[in-house]
Amino acid sequence: xxxxxxxxxxxxEVLCCPEGLENEVxxxxxxxxxSDVLAYVKDQGILLTGxxxxxxxxxxxxxxxxxxxxxxxxxxxxxxLELAEDNDITVLATDYRMYTACGILYANGLFSEGVDKV
Amino acid sequence: xxxxILTFDVNGDDFSVAGEASSAVKxxxxxxxxxxxxxxxxxIAMYEGEINMVIHADGxxxxxxxxxxxxxxxxxxxxxxxxxxNLAMQEGYSTAPEExxxxxxxxxxxxxxIKKYSDDLKIETELGVGTTLTIxxxx
Numbered sequence: 099x100x101x102x103x104x105x106x107x108x109x110x111e112v113l114c115c116p117e118g119l120e121n122e123v124x125x126x127x128x129x130x131x132x133s134d135v136l137a138y139v140k141d142q143g144i145l146l147t148g149x150x151x152x153x154x155x156x157x158x159x160x161x162x163x164x165x166x167x168x169x170x171x172x173x174x175x176x177x178x179l180e181l182a183e184d185n186d187i188t189v190l191a192t193d194y195r196m197y198t199a200c201g202i203l204y205a206n207g208l209f210s211e212g213v214d215k216v
Numbered sequence: 217x218x219x220x221i222l223t224f225d226v227n228g229d230d231f232s233v234a235g236e237a238s239s240a241v242k243x244x245x246x247x248x249x250x251x252x253x254x255x256x257x258x259x260i261a262m263y264e265g266e267i268n269m270v271i272h273a274d275g276x277x278x279x280x281x282x283x284x285x286x287x288x289x290x291x292x293x294x295x296x297x298x299x300x301x302n303l304a305m306q307e308g309y310s311t312a313p314e315e316x317x318x319x320x321x322x323x324x325x326x327x328x329x330i331k332k333y334s335d336d337l338k339i340e341t342e343l344g345v346g347t348t349l350t351i352x353x354x355x
Contacts, residue, residue, distance in 0.1 A: 133323035136260055149320045156235035160242065160259040
């Protein structure tokens, strides 16, 4: 699924790196706990989260993710967006809550990678 | 190739800059053309360790030694030390305060995760003196 389609499905605003909207992703994960993202995620292209500190971007960077979607209407500060820009990570913001945002993407064919149970 | 040694001061006062050392090492390995799988394992293991240094130990010194066989990461802090290493290695065990959890960390996955992504993990710790992690990740 292209990031542009994700933007449309989630009625999201593009906060940085719009040039990445043509990138394709095959799977996603949603979490506010970066520890869990680092521990369980494998090859997910997008991180959905309500956590808006710079470590969200750092985590996405370490995991080679292409996009962060901030849910629940959360908007990060400028330094977070600058860090994302430096690392070519597209940032979207949606007013949907985490459960709904993940549900919309899942229902449209964007699954999580590998086994869902740990 | 000649070994490359990168050394970083990890600032323990500013959570917002935690991860800078890991990020720099990741970029360096990419430039050197290391395989993506190795780069990701190094990045995750070092980042977890760097976060731990900031959360628990007020910072320290991080070193990455890169050669053709892999990467050796050394993370040395002068923090309080780990009281029970076996307990700290259990998934889900954490001594991180609530404010750290609110920042998205402290789920008790740090050390187990470092072990998972590395080929060898050595923990030297002394209460009141500090902790040094030596993490080896091979090609």
